[in-house]
Amino acid sequence: MGKASVKARAHTWYIIDMEKGVFRFNRRLCPRCGSVMAYHREPVPRWHCGKCGYTIFEGQAPRQRATGRGR
Structure with missing residues (x-):
């Protein structure tokens, strides 16, 4: 039985080029x-x-807070 190739956990946190x-x-x-x-x-x-x-929902534009000044 050989060891299975398992990535180190840090490799799942970064994209390496x-x-x-x-x-x-x-x-x-x-x-x-x-x-x-x-x-x-x-x-x-x-x-x-x-x-x-x-929380940030995908597919929605970030909402701006209304200041309540001038309409």
Whole structure:
């Protein structure tokens, strides 16, 4: 029995381009608290921060807050 080829967990967090020598983080960082956000597909595709509860829904434009000044 040979060992199965298993990627290190850190390889799932980054996209690595060996030709260009560049790597970037695969996940989003929370704009509110700075921790890593989780991606959920069901029931609605979204990014969610488990630390502060901030959620970004996919397929929707970011909403601007109404200031209530002038109409």
